[in-house]
Amino acid sequence: MPKLVEINVHHITRVEGHGNIAIRATDGKIDKVEWQVPEAPRFFEAMVRGRRWEDIQTIVSRICGICSVAHSLAAIKAIEDAMDIVVSPQTEKLRMLTLYGEFIESHVLHIGYLVAPDLLGVQSVVPLVASHPDLVKLVVRLHRLGNTMMEVLGGRRTHPLTLCPGGFKRLPGQGELRALQEQLTAALPDLQVLADAVYSVKEKLPAFERDTEYVALVDRGTYTFYNGNIGSSDTTNTVAVQKFKQVANEYIVPQSTAKWAKWHRASYMVGALARFHLNAEHLYPTAAELARYFGVTRGCCNPYMNTVVQLVETVHSVEHSLELVASLLAEGITPETPRVTAKAGWGAGAVEAPRGILFHSYAFDDNGVCTGANLTIPTNQNHANMQKDLEALVPTIITRPEAEVRQLVEMLIRAYDPCISCSTHYLNIEFV
Numbered sequence: 001m002p003k004l005v006e007i008n009v010h011h012i013t014r015v016e017g018h019g020n021i022a023i024r025a026t027d028g029k030i031d032k033v034e035w036q037v038p039e040a041p042r043f044f045e046a047m048v049r050g051r052r053w054e055d056i057q058t059i060v061s062r063i064c065g066i067c068s069v070a071h072s073l074a075a076i077k078a079i080e081d082a083m084d085i086v087v088s089p090q091t092e093k094l095r096m097l098t099l100y101g102e103f104i105e106s107h108v109l110h111i112g113y114l115v116a117p118d119l120l121g122v123q124s125v126v127p128l129v130a131s132h133p134d135l136v137k138l139v140v141r142l143h144r145l146g147n148t149m150m151e152v153l154g155g156r157r158t159h160p161l162t163l164c165p166g167g168f169k170r171l172p173g174q175g176e177l178r179a180l181q182e183q184l185t186a187a188l189p190d191l192q193v194l195a196d197a198v199y200s201v202k203e204k205l206p207a208f209e210r211d212t213e214y215v216a217l218v219d220r221g222t223y224t225f226y227n228g229n230i231g232s233s234d235t236t237n238t239v240a241v242q243k244f245k246q247v248a249n250e251y252i253v254p255q256s257t258a259k260w261a262k263w264h265r266a267s268y269m270v271g272a273l274a275r276f277h278l279n280a281e282h283l284y285p286t287a288a289e290l291a292r293y294f295g296v297t298r299g300c301c302n303p304y305m306n307t308v309v310q311l312v313e314t315v316h317s318v319e320h321s322l323e324l325v326a327s328l329l330a331e332g333i334t335p336e337t338p339r340v341t342a343k344a345g346w347g348a349g350a351v352e353a354p355r356g357i358l359f360h361s362y363a364f365d366d367n368g369v370c371t372g373a374n375l376t377i378p379t380n381q382n383h384a385n386m387q388k389d390l391e392a393l394v395p396t397i398i399t400r401p402e403a404e405v406r407q408l409v410e411m412l413i414r415a416y417d418p419c420i421s422c423s424t425h426y427l428n429i430e431f432v
Contacts, residue, residue, distance in 0.1 A: 003027050005398060007406050012413055014114040014124070016066065017420025021390070021409050025398050033394045035387045035413070037256040039424045045373040053079050053165065053342060053368040060360065060375070061159045064422045066109070069102040069154060070353035072163045073226070074360040077349025079165045081242070082364055083340060090334055091167045093324050096226055097180075098153040098163065099351065100317040100324075103225065104187075105146025105157075106354035107272075107310040107317075110417045111198070112139030115307050118411050119201040135197055138190050142314075145183050149321070152176045166338030174329065181325045187318050188286065195290055195311055202294065205304045206408060210392045212301060212385055213265045214274035215247065217352055223275070223282040223316060225352040231278045234264040241350040244359040248376045258423040260384040261376070267384035270356025271416065272309040273300070287316035303389055304415045310354075342368025353378050355417050379423035382416050 009021040020036040044063055048056050060075045061068040073095060080087065113125045116139075120128060129136050147157040152172050154160030162170045218238055219228030229238035230247050239247055250259040262268065276291070280298045283291065291297075291312045296305055348361040356378030363372040389412055397405050 005402060005405070007402060007409070009406060009410060012410055014117070014414055015418050015420060016064075017418070017422070017424075019413065019418065019420045021413065023394055023398075023405070023409070025394075028399055030395055030398065033387075033390050034255055035383065035390055037258045037383065037420055037424065039257055039420050041257050041424045042421070045375060048362070048370045048373050051370050053083070053340070053362075053364060053370065056362065056370060057163060057165075058159075063375070063377075064419055065158050066106050067102065067353045067355065067358075067419060067422070068159045069098050069150060069163070070351050070358050071360070072154075072160050073099060073351045074349045074353075074358045075362070076163060076165050077351065078347045078360045078362050079349075079364075080347065081349055082345035082347030082362060083165070083343050083368075084345075085166050085340060087167055088334075088336060090328070090331075090336065092226075093328055094153060094168060094171070095163070097321055097324050098150060098160065099225055100321045101146045101149025101153065103146070103317045103354050104149065104314055105143055106417075107314045108139060108142045108146060108194075110354075111194070111307055111311055111314075112136075112143065114414060114417070115411075118407070118414065119198070119204045132197075135194075138193055142187060142190055142194070145187050148183065149180060152180060164338055166340050167336050168338070171333050171335065174333065177325050177329055177333075181322065181329070184318050184322050184325065188315070191311070191315050191318065195293065195315075198308065198311060199294065202308070205302075205308070206411070207302070208304060208389075208393055208396070208412075209300075209302045210389055212388065213263060213268035214277040215263060215268045215270050215381070216275040216278045216357055217350060218278050221282060223279040223284075225275075230350070230357065232263060232268070233274075233277050241359070242348045244348060244350065244361070244376065245374075248359065248381055250376065250380065256383060258377075258383055258420070259380055260387075261381040262384055267388045268381065269303070269385045269416075270378050270381045271306055272313050272354075273303065273306040274356060275352060276300075276309045276312070283312065284316050284319035286319055287312050290315050303385075303412060306415045306417070310417070342366075355379055355419055356381060377419070377423045379416075379418045379420060382418065383423065386413060386416055386418070 005025040007023040024032040155162040214233040217228040218231030346363040359376040
C-alpha cells in the first residue's frame, strides 16, 4: 500500500488570527502544500469613508490590539501628507518613543510567550511558569516596559489617545520621562539574560534557508522604523512611500480571504529579518554585538531566525529610546498645540510595524472628509512568502515522523509572527 502522509493544521496556535496548513504526500511525493487564511474579512477601508480626518486614527488603531500604535502613526502620516502638515522635531522623537514601546511589547510577547514553548519543548507558556519561573518573570517585566511606554506616551497601552495629526493631544512630563529612563536602563541586563536563554537552545531553530526578496523602509544612516523610502534587497533603487502600490502588487488567491503581494519576485518578506537585511550596519552597539553573538549576518535567509533578529531589534529599541529620552530631558518638553486646516488631497504614510512595513493612504474632500482609503498590512505582504517557504521546506522533511513535520511547519509560520486577522481586507462576492 502507498504510504500516505496527510497533515491538516486547523487554526495554528500561538499566532494572532486563524490560519491553516494543509499537506498531503504519497510515498514521499508532495501532492499538496498550502497556507490557508480562512479568517473572516473586515472592512476598515469602508469604515473610514465619510468620516472626517479627526476620526481616522481612532478607527484604524482598532485594526490591531498589538500594532495599534503603528496603525495610528501610518494613518497620521498619511493625513499629514495629504494636508501638507509639518510636525516638530519634538513630535518626531515622542512618536518614535511610542513606536519603540510597541516594538518592545510585541517582540517580547512573540519571543517569550509564543516561540519559547517551541524551543523548550512544551505546548504553551503555562508549563514554563513552573519550570522556568525566573525567565517568565523577566519576560513579564520586559513586556510591561513596552506597555508602560505606550501608557505614558500614548495615553494607554493599546489604541492610543494622545497621537493625532500635527502633534500630541497630551505631552509627557519630565518626571514621567525620568521614570522611563530608569526602566529602560534596567531592561538592558534583562535582555542579555533573555538572549542567553535563547542562545542556549538556538539549535532548536531549524537550519533551513531559502533566498527571497526582503523589503523594508530605508533611511540613510539609520536603522529606521519611522522615516525613509521603500527599499529592497533586489535593487539599489528606492521607491517613495507615495508609490507603495508599485511595491505591494496585491492579488487574490483561492485559499485566502487576505490579499497576497509580490514585487520583483513571486514573493517577498517583510519584518525583522527584512529590516536587518537592509539596515544592519546602522544597529546601535549593544544590538550589533548581540547579532554577532548569535552569528546572524546580512546574508542570513533562514526565516526561523526572524525571532532572533526580533530580539536584536528589541535591544536596539531600548538603546535608541534611552538616547531619545536623554535628548528630550536635556532640551525640555515644549508645549505645542496641534493645528490642522482641512483641505482636499491624497496622502500616503508608512511605518515599520513589528511584523513589517505598513502602508496607509487616504483621499479627502474640501471639508476633510475621507472619500477613499487603502491599507496594506505587513502580514498581507508575507503570505506569499510563507507559502513559498512551506513549498521549499516540506519536501526536505516529509519522510520524518508526522508529529515532527507538523511541529516544524507550525514553527515556520510562527517565526513570521503573523497578524492574520489584520491582513483580511477583502471578500470575493459573486452576484447572481
